[in-house]
Amino acid sequence: MSVPATRAASAENALLSVEHLSIRFGGLVAVDDVSFTATDRQITAIIGPNGAGKTTVFNCLTGFYKPTMGRLALRHPSKGEFLLERMEGFHIAQTAGVARTFQNIRLFPAMSVLENLIVAQHNMLMRASGYTVLGLFGSKVYREAEKEAVDLALYWLDRIGLTNRADDAAGNLAYGAQRRLEIARAMCTRPVMLCLDEPAAGLNPRESGELTRLLMAIRDEERIGVLLIEHHMDVVMGISDHVVVLDYGKKISDGSPQAVRDDPAVIRAYLGEEEDEDLPPEVARDIGEERS
Amino acid sequence: MGYLLQQLINGITLGMIYGLIAIGYTMVYGIIGMINFAHGELFMIAAFISIISFLVLGLAGIGWVPVALLIVLAATMLLTSVYGWALERVAYRPLRHSPRLAALITAIGMSIFLQNYVQLLQGARIKPLQPVISGGFQFFTDGKFTVTLSYLQILIAVLTVALMLVFTWVINRTALGRSQRACQQDLKMASLVGVNVDRTISLTFVIGASLASVAGLMFLLLYGVIDFFIGFLAGIKAFTAAVLGGIGSIPGAMLGGLLIGLIEALWSAYFTVEYKDVAAFSILVLVLVFRPTGLLGKPDIEKV
């Protein structure tokens, strides 16, 4: 848990190492000097109360925000190391192999379920279609690539149990199915790291159980790293190999689920102090007025 | 020196007209997030209502200029507001929850409709009006050039400033202004806390239309000729002004209007008159590309 240990881990086998990441919006410090690592074949969960800066970390990792400071190194198993903070958004998904889902689902609602999965393989198909020119004339290379893409899409359709809805518009799916489809779509980009932003939000217990199994299968069969933001503690504690806790933009704990659960700093962050003195003065005053 | 001063005066006068139209764009954008493409046509309709009012007053024999002006101003503001209200009610309200593209296409359709409606009813020819207010001060001369500040320009400036004062008071101090600002922040939340959103939006269109109607009247007095097509260019320039000032910001709209007016006047004076519209469009593109939030707009962080 100490800083040197983290660095040692990053040097050895970490898939992703985040070092001293800070993000400021104007005067607001959203993320303050956060360092952690994520390994492949492991599920790393980032938890923390609302507004702790979890999604902001994700947005930096996937190139939607530029960090103010810090280093985000991704060690791709076949392509070498990428420094994500220097890459343009779409480039991170294209070359470094980082795929993500969104807190409020972002599918292509008017396109069919199958098309959603094929669009995800755009870059591979684009190269095979000779940047459209060969594709227009139906070259053999493109047809083979398309077959490969279709195979992968069908495989994932089957995995998420949506084969019989393949031709329906993605926007017409039920909420839980949309969540699964978004994960499958991210997987179709053939990532080395999958970042999931609250995948269990809004799911009922049964769907949440299905999701847990899907995530564990992805970890064990696809052998990629999974980074997870989640509020459902049972999901987090059930499947995570490693948990990072953020509060007010700072890392307050990092370790195995059990260690984190017992960490007093975490309990304090979630349940609050027992005494009012630690509350911000204006809040304490408000409560005081109510009580009197 | 004298020439420059004269162009500055002309530019500011023109800029005030653009600014008044731009406020309508900026308010509507701020509250429902759409470009009311037909707003320029309200300006054009106002100019037509003004010219008709002047003609009717002429027939009625009301010749005393201040009274005539007041009557025309009141009639134009009232009748143009009806157009603004009906525009929102008929074309935009049903589309409030539709894709933005649909609303924009409706607005374009409405703009085409109103242009042709006026053309059919009033004819396609240019309508001239005898000067209503003439004369002015000659207050500066540098030997070669005499700078004139016409009474009309003074009137336009006074009217604009007065309108802006009233308008600022309405927005900052009245219940209507409060609900207007609340809707601008968050439409759904405003309706949850009991703001009558429909009425507020309607009133926004009415206010925008009445400001544009004053601009229409000023334009008519300043240039003396109008046709059914004036709303198109004036609308685009006013929109540029709104974007330049930062869309959603009301002082920004006025500032943007003044800047566009000045740029246009100076460009025409020192470069080429033919390309003055190109200058306005280029500014629009440059602002949108390099500073999409405009001069006074708030930065907007992309929500993921």
Added chain:
Amino acid sequence: MTSARASSATSPRSPLDFPSALRESGVVALVTFGLAFALVGFRAEDVPGGLDIRFRFDEVMAVTAVGFIGRFAWILLRQGRAFPVAVTALPFGAAMVAALLGPLYAPAAKLERFVVFGDLVVNWLLAIFALGFGGRAAWLIWHEASSITPEAREERMDRIGAAIQQASRYVGPLLLGLALALPFMPFADRRLLDIAILVLTYVMLGWGLNIVVGLAGLLDLGYVAFYAVGAYSYALLALHFDLGFWTCLPFAGIMAAFAGILLGFPVLRLRGDYLAIVTLGFGEMVRIILLNWYKFTKGPDGLSGIPRPTFFGLPMTANPPEGTQSFHQFFGLEYSSVDRIIFLYFLILALAMITNLFTLRIRKLPVGRAWEALREDEIACRSLGINPRNTKLTAFAIGAMFGGFGGAFFATRQGFISPESFTFIESAIILSIVVLGGMGSQIGVVFAAILLIGLPEFFRELQQYRMLAFGAAMVTIMVWRPRGLLAHREPTIRLEDARLKSASADSGGQPP
């Protein structure tokens, strides 16, 4: 209001709330009066030495009355009281039609004295209005329904759109066959062919713009700029370098595509409606430059003497230059001026078909799917590694290229071009063809072009109302059905196709 819609005509109805119905109609009448009072009631007439005013208060009163009665009928329909509406509106509409047609077929009956007021078109509108209300009421009585919910209506229109899309598999070739046979029909005179060429030009432009607006979801209000670039590229190349149509056609397309990229670069980051305004500005800029760059474009005078296209090198003229053969001499035919028109007709038909086939094909390629994905959600696209910049630029460039081809055809057909042909209104017309037909629907563009371009050409008298109807149609259709009339999206790949494609796969795809 929803509960009123849901109640059925057969269910026990609440008594009509007369005061509130009257009040509502009264408000509508008042607003109508306010709208009509100044602009309809007075007309500023040009007279020598200034303006005069003419009064038209009858019209104001009539419009106000129509507002009142129309709203009242609408309230009745809304509350499921179709019967009184049907029995008044239908006979009234029929009587109006009879009175309007009377002078044509039975002048002796003097039916026209029943016509309410002067303007013929307004009377026709009134008649259609009445018949529409009556027909709607009759339909509701027939189906024993009070009113359908917007959702049900939307669903029904979706089904119609889907059916037409399905049918277009057969209707498309049929239409193409008809189009191929048209010039040889006995009724195909020069006027009809001219109109057909015009319609096809707009069909092609509509299909070209459909790539940008319908597929990529980029609202381009300056499409006419590319049309202009194509036309001027061809005209200038032909006039200065003495090149033929076929040599210049690709250049015209390339120049237009280049203009598309030039426009595309600065506007890439802009959101939908900002993009629309900037493209509009771009279109106007191109026109102003064409108008003022006199040395190059001859400004408002335009360029004339643009060469006509040749048929594989054979000119379509009566008297070819010395030492060459013209089309009719080569084939040993009698010279006929219609031949050239027929040739132009087939030329634009071919160009349009190329545009169509290209679009159908590219939709199924990765770039086409990326366009549609970009239209749906740009942020999601970025998260999948799709380069939004390149994808948008391709859409702009390809859409513009077809606009350029269209422009070159326009120039060669007219033989004369001037900036006047490339105003914003042209862009708006092309856009409304795309929108009306249903964004992304290829067959919809054909129907919309026939409706918007063909019909007004046949009824020249209605020409002055054309733009008015354009605007009204754009508003009505968007309010009524925001995705366009025949909007229906067919997936670019279906599960069965996918299974067929992977049929030879060993054991289902293995992910890497």
